Amino acid sequence: MLGQLEADAILQDDTARPHRARIIENFLQAHGVANGVERMQWPAVSPDLTPIENLWDQLRRAARKRLTSETTLAQLRQILIQEWNTIPQDRVRRLVSSMRRRCQAVVGTYGVQLAKGNFERPNLFS
Numbered sequence: 001m002l003g004q005l006e007a008d009a010i011l012q013d014d015t016a017r018p019h020r021a022r023i024i025e026n027f028l029q030a031h032g033v034a035n036g037v038e039r040m041q042w043p044a045v046s047p048d049l050t051p052i053e054n055l056w057d058q059l060r061r062a063a064r065k066r067l068t069s070e071t072t073l074a075q076l077r078q079i080l081i082q083e084w085n086t087i088p089q090d091r092v093r094r095l096v097s098s099m100r101r102r103c104q105a106v107v108g109t110y111g112v113q114l115a116k117g118n119f120e121r122p123n124l125f126s
Contacts, residue, residue: 011039049106051095058091059083 011028018024062083067076
């Protein structure tokens with residue numbers, strides 16, 4: 001998939017340190033993404049802007065219900081796969097289709113900070 005990106009593609013990833021680690025940069029470069037593909041600036045761990053964060057949370061909560069102190073790494077892997085496969089595609093579609101509304105709401109609320117590239121949310125209670 002990554003090798004199929006067109007030259008004018010924009011890669012949307014958040015700016016979380018793990019996503020900018022050397023191993024990730026090497027992987028992207030090996031797959032031809034680092035050269036000529038713009039990387040959009042995006043706030044890290046922002047469930048209001050990144051629908052996958054909502055799915056990760058749903059997956060975490062569902063898997064946590066099934067974990068015990070005896071759960072092995074192999075069992076955890078199976079639990080995660082099983083729980084991921086139970087997420088309805090309609091939920092995924094709803095999250096994706098909500099992006100326009102989400103982005104408009106965030107820009108409406110934090111527009112000045114976003115325009116300046118400042119992804120820190122203002123303290124609304126100070």
